[in-house]
Amino acid sequence: GAGVSQTPSNKVTEKGKYVELRCDPISGHTALYWYRQSLGQGPEFLIYFQGTGAADDSGLPNDRFFAVRPEGSVSTLKIQRTERGDSAVYLCASSREGRAGELFFGEGSRLTVL
Amino acid sequence: DAKTTQPPSMDCAEGRAANLPCNHSTISGNEYVYWYRQIHSQGPQYIIHGLKNNETNEMASLIITEDRKSSTLILPHATLRDTAVYYCIVRVQASGTYKYIFGTGTRLKVLA
Numbered sequence: 283g284a285g286v287s288q289t290p291s292n293k294v295t296e297k298g299k300y301v302e303l304r305c306d307p308i309s310g311h312t313a314l315y316w317y318r319q320s321l322g323q324g325p326e327f328l329i330y331f332q333g334t335g336a337a338d339d340s341g342l343p344n345d346r347f348f349a350v351r352p353e354g355s356v357s358t359l360k361i362q363r364t365e366r367g368d369s370a371v372y373l374c375a376s377s378r379e380g381r382a383g384e385l386f387f388g389e390g391s392r393l394t395v396l
Numbered sequence: 397d398a399k400t401t402q403p404p405s406m407d408c409a410e411g412r413a414a415n416l417p418c419n420h421s422t423i424s425g426n427e428y429v430y431w432y433r434q435i436h437s438q439g440p441q442y443i444i445h446g447l448k449n450n451e452t453n454e455m456a457s458l459i460i461t462e463d464r465k466s467s468t469l470i471l472p473h474a475t476l477r478d479t480a481v482y483y484c485i486v487r488v489q490a491s492g493t494y495k496y497i498f499g500t501g502t503r504l505k506v507l508a
Binding site for chain 2: 389390
């Protein structure tokens with residue numbers, strides 16, 4: 283399809299393990315966002331890419347979280363030494379460019395840390 | 397921190413208009429108001445956005461007060477499929493970057 287694609291849709295891991303979550307944005311969209319959503323809460327901003335660079339990573343909770351977008355398209359969110367509190371749905375969104383653009387969200391990756 | 401406040405929940409009868417309020421009293425002159433909704437287990441879906449003029453599309457209408465400190469999303473004829481969490485968002489602009497800050501939203505339940 284032509285929408286934002288996120289994989290895996292579900293990931294169960296053990297505390298302390300490393301996890302990668304992938305986002306494939308809509309073709310041609312230069313802006314890409316990662317959000318985290320806990321149960322009953324609104325999406326929480328993590329990081330925003332404009333092209334290949336992270337324009338704003340102020341929402342990353344600590345240095346265990348890192349995201350890359352090496353070719354300005356696909357992005358990977360990486361979580362090291364996972365903790366139970368990292369359990370959430372991780373949402374990715376993309377848009378054409380910053381000016382009054384509409385965000386298109388993927389269906390999210392549900393991460394469960396046991 | 398979110399720049400918007402919304403009531404946590406609302407009910408609406410099917411076929412009636414649903415009016416969802418939002419306060420954004422600290423909004424700046426170049427910040428847009430966006431509305432998204434999220435149906436259970438899905439990603440948020442764009443509804444509408446505006447700067448200062450009222451806007452209408454096939455899904456909804458957006459009424460922004462003249463002082464821009466509040467807005468109302470109107471679903472003219474609510475259906476059961478409109479049951480969702482509705483988020484009012486101010487898009488913050490800083491140093492050429494744009495950040496969409498979600499609050500906790502309004503859980504709208506459309507009743508048969």
